[in-house]
């Protein structure tokens with residue numbers, strides 16, 4: 001699935017099952033919730049926090065939840081994420097093309 005197809009599939013789902021997009025401020029809050037759920041999994045699975053009984057530690061699911069809300073926000077603000085990611089890669093390449101290579105902390 002391309003990023004463009006993902007944006008379209010999410011849009012189709014919202015139209016078919018979601019009634020409408022939550023307003024953008026609500027979606028920003030939902031995104032924050034989902035990032036928190038992702039952080040919880042990482043803290044327990046890869047970090048030093050222990051899991052509680054019943055904790056469901058599914059990183060794949062939480063990353064997909066984060067991506068879902070990002071796709072919603074992009075759709076409702078008319079952002080083409082394929083183009084946005086291309087521009088972002090160009091920006092990072094221009095700005096950081098020697099930054100990490102010269103970072104002694106990474107060696």
Ligand SMILES: [Mg+2]
Pocket residue numbers: 034037061062065
């Ligand atoms: Mg979640």
